Amino acid sequence: MAHDHHDHHDRQDHHGHHGRQDHHGHHGHTDVDWAVMAPMLEAQAELFAPLYRSVMAWLAKEVTEPGLIVDTGSGPGVVSCLFAEAFPGARVVAVDGSEPLLERARARAARLALADRFGTIAGELPGALGELDYPADLLWASNSLHHLGDQRAALVAFAERLAPGGTLALLEGGLPARFLPRDIGFGRPGLQTRLDVVEAEWFTRMRAELPGAVTETEDWPALLTAAGLKHTGTRSFLLDLPAPVTDQARAYVAAVLTRLRDALPDGLDRDDRATLDRLLDPGDEASVHRRSDVFVLKAHTVHTAVRSA
């Protein structure tokens, strides 16, 4: 999630993730247990719903009346369901390696009365896309491509599953989230900037340890072009929730900072760890649970590309 890194700070071993068994137990510190991440992924996507709706309004200018939308690496399906709502004529298929997350996606679709045009495919990407019955008119991949070892090859496989004239929309990168002023009244100012550095290093390690990892210049438009598509646009979308924030946003900020503190302790010095402890202590008036200046500011970048008709 700069990459949006809030998605992968788990130190636990990987459970039930198809095709990653060779990885199991060797490099557990960058391996993500996606099922454990479910509540966090869900809460995050729900908070970001206004941003996704803006993305969809933008996509609707390029993609008119899609028959099939595929959410590649959908996670718990919050965004998949937003697609089903934004494009009422479309069938949506959520594809993910984690069956527990897809279960949540199906349950959400049922709750929202979308089940009749909602399906899921469980399996390792990009191969699982081979199970689609039809080519996609819109293939969406949000913060999922960067979890695949060979991103260039995966984009070629994604492009091959597009219908003629179909659009691939890739959400990767943007700006790291900000939740607090530079100076919060205690600790060394600039905590979030230092957390960004630790996260960026974690991200590099996570990628290097993926099965079949290939290093790649993250020039997404160039990679989309190399996959045989025509790059049609790049736009960044802002989530701007100024202080004072809702309890939902506060809980999200606390969850992200908790993960950072617990999953990346080695990169932080003792003072910063103590600052995080204070920020996360609900009994402390200066904590993110209670202080008045908490906000959420975050940018996501989306790149679109079209398969020739």
Ligand SMILES: C[S@@+](CC[C@H](N)C(=O)[O-])C[C@H]1O[C@@H](n2cnc3c(N)ncnc32)[C@H](O)[C@@H]1O
């Ligand atoms: C960071 S989450 C993104 C979820 C959702 N797209 C969003 O933007 O909120 C990454 C998702 O990719 C899935 N994933 C990661 N590696 C995968 C792989 N090799 N094959 C299939 N799915 C994978 C995970 O299960 C997880 O649901």
